[in-house]
Amino acid sequence: MKLIPKGNRVLITGGASGFGKAMALKFAQQGWRIYIADIDVQQAKKTTLELTAQGVEAHWVKCDISQPDDIQTMYDAVMASWQGLDVLINNAGIYSGGTINEVDEATWLKVIDVNLVGTFRCCHKFVPLFQKQKTGRIVNIASLSGILPTPGSIHYAATKAAIVNLSQSLRHELRLYKVGVTVAAPNIFPTGIFSNGMIPNGSIKQSLETVMSYSDVTADSVANSVFNAVMNDEFLVSTDLDTDIGWFLKALDKAYTTSIETLAFIAKSFDKKSQTKRKRKERQ
Numbered sequence: 001m002k003l004i005p006k007g008n009r010v011l012i013t014g015g016a017s018g019f020g021k022a023m024a025l026k027f028a029q030q031g032w033r034i035y036i037a038d039i040d041v042q043q044a045k046k047t048t049l050e051l052t053a054q055g056v057e058a059h060w061v062k063c064d065i066s067q068p069d070d071i072q073t074m075y076d077a078v079m080a081s082w083q084g085l086d087v088l089i090n091n092a093g094i095y096s097g098g099t100i101n102e103v104d105e106a107t108w109l110k111v112i113d114v115n116l117v118g119t120f121r122c123c124h125k126f127v128p129l130f131q132k133q134k135t136g137r138i139v140n141i142a143s144l145s146g147i148l149p150t151p152g153s154i155h156y157a158a159t160k161a162a163i164v165n166l167s168q169s170l171r172h173e174l175r176l177y178k179v180g181v182t183v184a185a186p187n188i189f190p191t192g193i194f195s196n197g198m199i200p201n202g203s204i205k206q207s208l209e210t211v212m213s214y215s216d217v218t219a220d221s222v223a224n225s226v227f228n229a230v231m232n233d234e235f236l237v238s239t240d241l242d243t244d245i246g247w248f249l250k251a252l253d254k255a256y257t258t259s260i261e262t263l264a265f266i267a268k269s270f271d272k273k274s275q276t277k278r279k280r281k282e283r284q
């Protein structure tokens with residue numbers, strides 16, 4: 001049975017700008033009501049005004065997803081306006097670059113706290129509501145970095161890989177309650193993520209922005225894919241060819257590792273058997 005949202009209320013963390021804003025506009029075009037939760041109050045107000053000017057019901061709340069009190073404030077605000085929720089999009093995230101030699105523990109912890117623990121905090125807050133409603137969908141925004149190796153940004157990649165696994169595991173936990181989970185793992189597309197990000201070396205920032213400018217996906221096209229995945233109860237959002245290839249390679253990698261491990265196991269058992277035979281012969 002497909003788990004299709006029963007209402008049209010969506011909450012988007014980090015919805016004030018970039019990809020979050022593109023998703024807000026996409027859902028709004030389709031007749032949804034929008035709640036934006038963002039650390040950037042000015043931008044959140046601006047985007048909300050833009051939406052309401054189009055005749056859309058839109059609200060904003062200040063929320064830093066690394067602050068548990070803000071998560072509670074966001075929850076209370078949504079409940080006060082809507083008394084429930086249909087889709088939670090965990091989009092807020094930060095980018096940080098740097099090799100293992102460049103990343104210190106404080107930066108590692110900060111990126112984990114916002115991207116990974118922030119996603120957990122929002123899921124943790126809204127899951128009981130979704131379970132009670134017996135309907136709801138969580139959409140977690142990971143990245144291609146969460147599927148493929150990303151040298152030069154191990155901490156960002158680690159958070160995104162964890163978000164992919166968190167989503168896979170949560171999907172199985174929540175299916176019983178008719179609550180759906182979707183994950184998107186897009187390749188780079190133009191937003192402010194690198195200019196807003198923490199990158200130790202200025203020239204890397206420039207090359208990342210150059211790579212970004214060559215991307216053949218846009219925030220709007222990825223937002224479109226997310227919307228379709230929600231409406232079709234898909235787990236993985238197919239956002240671009242690179243991501244589809246990434247998932248395929250990951251599956252191959254798993255199959256390869258499994259077959260290597262199986263072969264090693266068989267070889268070991270043969271080796272054990274022949275050793276026992278040899279010892280038996282020696283004793284005779």
Ligand SMILES: NC(=O)c1ccc[n+]([C@@H]2O[C@H](COP(=O)([O-])OP(=O)(O)OC[C@H]3O[C@@H](n4cnc5c(N)ncnc54)[C@H](O)[C@@H]3O)[C@@H](O)[C@H]2O)c1
Nearest residue numbers: 014017018019039040064065092093143188189191192193
């Ligand atoms: N742009 C890309 O190339 C790309 C690719 C793959 C995945 N993503 C993911 O998409 C998501 C959105 O990124 P973006 O490209 O729009 O970046 P962005 O920097 O342009 O926008 C991020 C938004 O999140 C808000 N935000 C940042 N920290 C926050 C916090 N602690 N609490 C609440 N809000 C916070 C910002 O104010 C901003 O509105 C991120 O999770 C990112 O990892 C982006």
